Amino acid sequence: MGSEAAPLNYIPILIFIVIAFAFGAVQILLGRIVRPSRPYRAKLAPYESGSPLFSDARVQFPIRYYIIAMLFVIFDIEIVFMFPWAVAFKKLGLVGLVEMVVFIAILIVGFWYAWKKGALEWD
């Protein structure tokens, strides 16, 4: 599998990574050395000259948020079955179409259940 030559191909990437890290480090260090440091309260605010801060960013999200996120994860991931199906659509023909319809019908049962149980209501 060309294991002898393999690492050599990656040397440019290694060099690139080293340069990238070095560039970032030099920028930060240089900035720290050169610039004057006079911190005061307004300057330390997250949005300088922006809207005033009213609370910490780490607040508790309402539990609704998690339920929607959960449903999103479930329905979103089904796309992994649809992509290969779409690629091979012509080869699969009518059988593939029927199978995908059945698959989506099962998803709709889940969606109907979540909807009727009020999981999608936001208040």
Added chain:
Amino acid sequence: MTFPLQDLLTILPELIVIGTACLILALDPILEATKKDVLAWLTLGALAMCIGLTSSQMTGRVSAFSGMVVIDAYAAFWKLLLYIVTGLTVLLSLAYLKAERLSIGEYYGFILLALAGMMVMVSGADLLTIYLGTELMSLSLYVMAGLKRTEARSLEASAKYFVLGAFSSGVLLYGISLLFGLAGSTGLSAIAAAITAHGTGDPLLSLALVLLAVGFGFKMAVVPFHMWTPDVYQGAPTSVTAFMAVASKAASFGAFLRVFVEGLGAASADWSVLFTVVCLATLALGNLVAIVQTNIKRMLAYSSIAHAGYALIGVVVAGGHSGEGASTGFASVLLYIAIYSFMTLGAFALVGMLRKEGQESDQIEDYAGLAKREPLAAFFMLVFLVSLAGIPPTAGFIGKFYIFMAAVNGGMTWLAIVAVIFAAISAFYYLRIVMVMYMREAEGSIATHSRLETSPALSLVLACALAGVVLLGLFPNGLWSLASQAAPLLK
């Protein structure tokens, strides 16, 4: 491509179960709370259809979807057992959910989805289908364990079950990925061919073997992978506990045997040593820790661990032999699990419905004086406990008898002797409950005594379980011939 009609017909029972589950999930939100019982009857109807279909698939070996699933007598045996157990669980749930004032229609949908997973597990001939079946079963059971949302114990059981269950599926899956690397396919027959071609010395194979054993060990609840069992069995609603203790254990044994015999059969010299150790540890820990329990659900959990140990004796014996010896070994495992299902389900049904002040009374103390208050319930409990202890003329004795005979015939007499000693120890904690029921007087006022909440559905469950325990004890030949017809198909 043409429609795989033949393949679809082969898996018609699975399709019916999944179709009914979808129907129940769709109907549940629009049904009034008082009419949820309809869903239970729908479930029972689907099960009845499946029993008819599967009994016609008892002969021959049909494989479908290019070898992903296979229907043979072995799969049919487990499926019939699973249908009966699921049917009894549904009847028990009718009574139990009413007593707990839980009106959840989707419960029956989850039971059917779990059943579909189990059916796929026992008839999967490919590690992919077996893994998918295991996950479908486990995901449904995690939710069912936490269905009593008002009770912290139930939620905690669900959380613990989820953590350890997901962990074990991860380990199982890693083992599967290594086997795929070894064989270039996840089909059990391709894996068997690859092992025969490469020999069993490959360290990758040993690692995969251990990982698969750990994964299935969790699902079957054998020592040292048993630690979730007592907590989950105690915390989950009792009807769900009964389902987990019986159906999920049966399906896990079914899939475990198929993977280790059809796929890894060539390495049986390696795994039979491994499982001898596991089996001894399971027998010892299950039986000894059960003695000190004060909660009857916990005690039955340890008892179910111990029973998995007895069933493993059959696996160990069969692993060390080929031909006739192996097939009687496997047949005794099938027989044992079937008998175990009836007695455990009966015991859990009584535990769930024996209540005081609207609560389950699951402390062993609560059983004091039961023989005077509820003579019939005490008698039923007596029969189930005697059978669990393996005392003749009950079915529990027959199960142990066939297992021990297989061990003696297979030249592992020492293992049979060890198991008999542990069976004698187990009699102590089973009969202690009988003592409490018959010999001890109840304390406190009458209002605080536990009573059996009877209902026609519960009576039917208890009658079926009792009939199973007594009839299989007196006439075991029918079931034995079914089991020995199913077992040799593993090769």
Added chain:
Amino acid sequence: MIPLSAYVAVSAVLFATGLLGVLIRRNFIIVLMSVEIMLNAATINLVAFSHYLEAMQGQIVALFIIAIAAGEAAIGLAIIIVVFRGKISTNVDEMNLLKW
């Protein structure tokens, strides 16, 4: 070309990370993440083997694992939500109504 052993090594490290995470970390969400890492380790193995052995099946299995991992994550999250609503801590060690 990257040798197969490199993929298997990465996957083994990931699997060990996930395994240790489940065994050592006590926060429910971190345990859930560790389980997902274990599943991903298996996925890497399957895809790598599938490529080197030229057997497509491994990639199909990988697709199924992705879907199952999502289902597992959703159920885990749902359990965390009800446990949290039930005012129990999401710290696995503090769940002690049942002897752990």
